[in-house]
Amino acid sequence: MSAKITPAPAGFLLSDAPFLNGNRIAVYSYAATAIYGLLVFYAYYRGFWFRDAAGFPTPTDFVSFWSAGFIAYAGRAPEAYIWELHKQAAIFAIGRQFEEIFPWHYPPTFLLVALPLAWLPYLQAWFLWVALSGAFFLAALRRILPRLAVPVGLAAPTSLACAVVGQNGFLTAGLMAAALALLDRRPRLAGLFLGLLTYKPHFGVLFPLFLALEKRWSTILSAAASAVAFAGISALVFGTDTWRAFFESIAVTNAMLHAGAAGWHKLQSVYALFRQLTRDNLVSWAAHGLVAAGVGALALRVWTRSASPAVKSAALVAASFLVAPYAYVYDAVVLTVAAAFLARDGQERGFGPWEKILLCLACIVPAFFYVLNTTASLVAGFLLLFVAVRRA
Numbered sequence: 001m002s003a004k005i006t007p008a009p010a011g012f013l014l015s016d017a018p019f020l021n022g023n024r025i026a027v028y029s030y031a032a033t034a035i036y037g038l039l040v041f042y043a044y045y046r047g048f049w050f051r052d053a054a055g056f057p058t059p060t061d062f063v064s065f066w067s068a069g070f071i072a073y074a075g076r077a078p079e080a081y082i083w084e085l086h087k088q089a090a091i092f093a094i095g096r097q098f099e100e101i102f103p104w105h106y107p108p109t110f111l112l113v114a115l116p117l118a119w120l121p122y123l124q125a126w127f128l129w130v131a132l133s134g135a136f137f138l139a140a141l142r143r144i145l146p147r148l149a150v151p152v153g154l155a156a157p158t159s160l161a162c163a164v165v166g167q168n169g170f171l172t173a174g175l176m177a178a179a180l181a182l183l184d185r186r187p188r189l190a191g192l193f194l195g196l197l198t199y200k201p202h203f204g205v206l207f208p209l210f211l212a213l214e215k216r217w218s219t220i221l222s223a224a225a226s227a228v229a230f231a232g233i234s235a236l237v238f239g240t241d242t243w244r245a246f247f248e249s250i251a252v253t254n255a256m257l258h259a260g261a262a263g264w265h266k267l268q269s270v271y272a273l274f275r276q277l278t279r280d281n282l283v284s285w286a287a288h289g290l291v292a293a294g295v296g297a298l299a300l301r302v303w304t305r306s307a308s309p310a311v312k313s314a315a316l317v318a319a320s321f322l323v324a325p326y327a328y329v330y331d332a333v334v335l336t337v338a339a340a341f342l343a344r345d346g347q348e349r350g351f352g353p354w355e356k357i358l359l360c361l362a363c364i365v366p367a368f369f370y371v372l373n374t375t376a377s378l379v380a381g382f383l384l385l386f387v388a389v390r391r392a
Contacts, residue, residue: 017356169331191220302389
């Protein structure tokens, strides 16, 4: 006698997403990476990227890093914060005049990274920076999701956005991933990575609260010590005048941002979204503050429940991105870290309905920034926080 198999409802199959198993995710990811490669090659061939039609390097965000490192290598580190002088160094790097401005906004600690980059010619330094920071990000991601880290990390649209302009999203995401992945086994080493994250401090504001709630005192002490040491080394290498120049430049940076010179559509934050909608600075800050408070409350709910460490880490990373008023699509590489933690938790404890699809959407949605020209990465951050709260 043959058994009769009753087909499962179509909605059930979609919610369970059996087509999103590990092998297929890897295949889809490598296929997306191959498409990226073709697009980048086409842009290079047509003179849109890396080198222009005349053979000069194309000016992108990385020129800010190289130029600051070049000025510091010349023994004039404080001048990296003078926009006119920094622009002259950028023109030297490119070899021709160009209209765009790529100022240096980072604390002197990041000059320790930029300095050795200036030892190489601009294009070679750009390639090396992307290769090394990308490799660090993928190595840190493998500690969270060993099997799928490389294909998923390469296929995420935010990785392409970071790589093509030579930005530091890989470094930020790698430091977050390494710190949280090592939190239980190597708490002091985790603190070291968190201390290095202070080169971009607005992405770390929630970490002290999280660590205190978890009673991770050794990690807190290690993070504080490494941050102080990081700052002290930069002061010894570049002089205390460089720190003075940095603090004096903050007012200029704030004025530029409030004027919208960076492009409100480029900033991936609630503040920037409301600036586009209302054009009112006070209303935008109020909206951002309310949303940030809500995001913090949701993250706190996850941290104070008996959720798995992976879910707590995902909530922390997603919330850290959402509460930052100053973030770009290349910074959204950190959301791949949150998705990886949630995927690991799903592998260990099983996925709920629609969760696989939501995680994939969260990784893909930032690509709509290039289609809609707006804050698409916010949607990804909220999706990941929603899944984390649900799994908690």
